[in-house]
Amino acid sequence: MPTGADSASSAPPPVLRPPPIVFNGRRWPSDELAAIAAGWLDYLHASIPRTAGLTAMLMSNHPHAVALFFALSSLSLPVVIFPADARAWRSSPSLPAGTPVFVPPGRSALVAAGTAAGLSTFALPDERPAGAAGAVWFLACPGFVNFTSGSTGLPKPVYIATRSFLVQTAAVIEAGRLAPGAPVVGSLQLSTHYGLGQALILSTVLGSPLGLLERFDHRSLLRLLATGSYAYWAATPSMADVLARAPLPAPRPDAPAICHISAGRLSARTFHAFAERFGVTLRPSYGQTENGFITVDTAAPAQVRSDRVGQPAPGIEVRIGDDPLDPHPAGRLGRVWFKSPWYMEGYGFPPNLALPGGPDGWRPTADVGSLDEAGYLALAGRADDCFKTAQGHLVNPSLIADALASHPGVTDVVVIPARSPSGPVIGAMVESARAIDAHELRTAAARALPPWLQPEIVVVTRRLPRLAGGKADRAACHALLL
Template sequence: MRPTRPCVTSAQGRRGARGSRSTSSPWRSSSRARRTRSPWWSDCAAITTCTTSRRTSSAFRHRSSGANASMSTLRTPDVLAAGRWWSGDQLDTMARVWRAAVVERFGESDRLIAAAVGASPESVALFTALTSLPSPAVLLPPDARAWRTEPAIPIGTPVALMPAMASLAPEAERFGLIPFVLPDASTCSVGGAPLRPLDGPGVVVFTSGSTGLPKPVFVKSERLRRAGSARARAVGLGREAGALIGSSPAHGQGLQYLGAVLASGCPLGFLDPRDHRLALDALARPMFRCWRATAHLVEAVSRCVLTGPAIVPPFCILGAPISPSLFNAFQDRFGVPLRQGYSSTETALVAVDNGPPADVRPDTVGRPFPGVEVCFGEHPEKPEPAGEIGRIWIRSSWQMAGYGFPPHVERPGDVDGWWPTRDLGTMTADGRLKLAGRLDDAVRTRDNRVVNLEAVATHLREIPFIVEAVVVPLDTASGRSFGAVVECAPSLSVDVIRGKLADSLPPWSWPRVVKIVPALPRLANGKADRRACETLLGQERPT
């Protein structure tokens, strides 16, 4: 069961419940008191999309299933991880200790302060501590290799490290940062009112780095709160209808879903993608309504031998293309459709397929969220005709403030609030957003043929027993070409894959090299590592 009081050790038990005070506190804490809760937000407003020079709008209503916390009452959530519940009270106590330690060492100011955070309850506590300060918080992944960014993290930036991550201190110094190992929160306590997360100016996270060095993205707190409320309404999050994720708040998706959890007051669960048995246990728990899934874990739970009932939350959402075989295998086993969503670190949430189960389609990412405008073309003032494929432009009230570290941020390419993505797409006649690859997915081969690499990847995913495929450009001695890295069942061979492609694609769209792997190389946020795929293909002879 989810705890109603802290799951405490003997040392923690002396600190009492949320809001208790301790006269033995080594630090003082100054946070604002939480206000009372307010009812669930009203039903969704109209969705506005722009597919021609005249904007058109359509509306839908979403039936929420719980209460939504007011944006002024954000609090640390209850968190499930590795089969254990951590109460919000327990994590808030931890956060107050760490906040006081940071303030004692560096003071309360508007200077940047960074922290290494992972997919763990302790990281949620540290997130609460730092985002309650007047400083912009820079969230770093636990893998220090991702700390090499463009632009670089400013020299002299303090980096708060939980005791479990103290080994990262030398890495921080190597980057010119100031490491600060936080105290063991179980050995001391700080009194005061509960902390309010996302009460500071904002958060810096980083792009995935799949096509270059990660870029810092600054998002203001009020925009994170607004986006979190919109996502919570769209999938029905509430106090007894929580969310399961597998990514750290240091990544865009993890941050966005944490924002939705905070906005709705619901419980949060972390899934370890390496342990599908423990994941199945969490997925079957009735207090979770939404799972932000990854292709790897979806494949594992769809194919493994079950030792219990086949139960998953009603909303299972992927942020990547879904192969027909995986879509069908998942639905056949669990009776729940895999839905797609579309977002990015820069734009936050854009669209999600949140319609009735019978209406879910694997070939679209759903309808845009209320308040999101979408248009297609080279320029938002000259959009493509309805139904035509073009570059996707996004405008909303929760996009990033810009690239960089505050106060120096910029939005290159912005046109009157419209953000140019690197994706291609179109809008279907019934208002669903359909992706059609990326701008950098089209290559002109040595034969002077233009090939859309995402279209080739889509054909690969439609081959039975292929779980996922990545198609990337290759520069060879004889000119420009491309290759494919395929994650599939051991029974498939390169010859079989090539035969299937020959049935559906012209010869100039056949990959020069096909590499079969048991699992695609992935970045820390779960996305396919395109650079690693290029390296794999560069080591192969043409097949």
């Protein structure tokens, strides 16, 4: 199996090395991770069939998984990145039969689970010779496959070229005004596009330390922040909310200066509480697995707002309407379209890819929103989440979710149709860390919403069911409302 450096089909890749990692109180130097990656290459060469068109790995937030990622990235084959969560291993389409799936050492249970799921899994050896990392070009493979969240069906594989990840990373650096060496916090799962691009690859390009959490936990994050001055954190609204409410150690750790918040609704309460506690303004952003970074709010802190997700990132264009060639004027709701220099190569596993069409390079999203006169995007929900009730009223779930999320103690809301003898009615699953009476929530919704948008069924839970990437699992929520 040739390395990426031996491939004649691509230009010489940039010279990049694994970032130094801070993990569970230990620092893993860049040279150590690079040597581990290089030391595994002989095993990888021996295990990958000559006829293979892909390689794959089970990714987790651990330095060994990072080393495996960089080892595979030095080969000339695309790399499929599966999460360690077995729920996400079934995709549409399925991974081609016989594709080798590598598992970092110490994860033997995943090998057995992968084999049971029909994957050709190989465990990396615990004993590994230190390789000559200086002779290896990392991030030299053609591209990577991540997966959509699976919120509307089986996860779909999304193939994005390595060069596109690097162009996107340059835009993140420009938008955040990040200096070389600026330390990065990695609390998102590296198996997701968001975590891979805005934590691991970002810190690699910056040549900066990556503070890596095995899984998000506010205590672990606060301990990490107490060890040094971190500059950048990409997170979800629920992560920011927990950090804004959790007890703080003394002295209070500093939050990263730049916090990009995406993959969900950022409430005004969390936005203001975080700023009051840490003196840092959360910056709403917007993206999708097929592209990653699309918009972010880069305004002066006093001008940032929680009810919009910023302006297009450097190199991105955004339009609203049924047809992007005839866009809606400012302030009018419609489908969100965008143009991007780092869009995916297509759905599927290369070389069998399907790329959705769009006029003149414009890409449709499933989201509905509006642009203001200054080009700031405000989202109003997903077109495919809207539904009609038994009375014939069209429901935009985001309006109801916003009303319920404004209640003290509510951290997340999922609004979905629930069954009733007369037909679909409005149901809501509400996540709250404290006990809240469902009647109290319905009363609050009645004050904020017209009668036809008031939820008839409200269920309060301490934690919503979630998909591997962290999004609320709407299908599981629907089952709980039955």
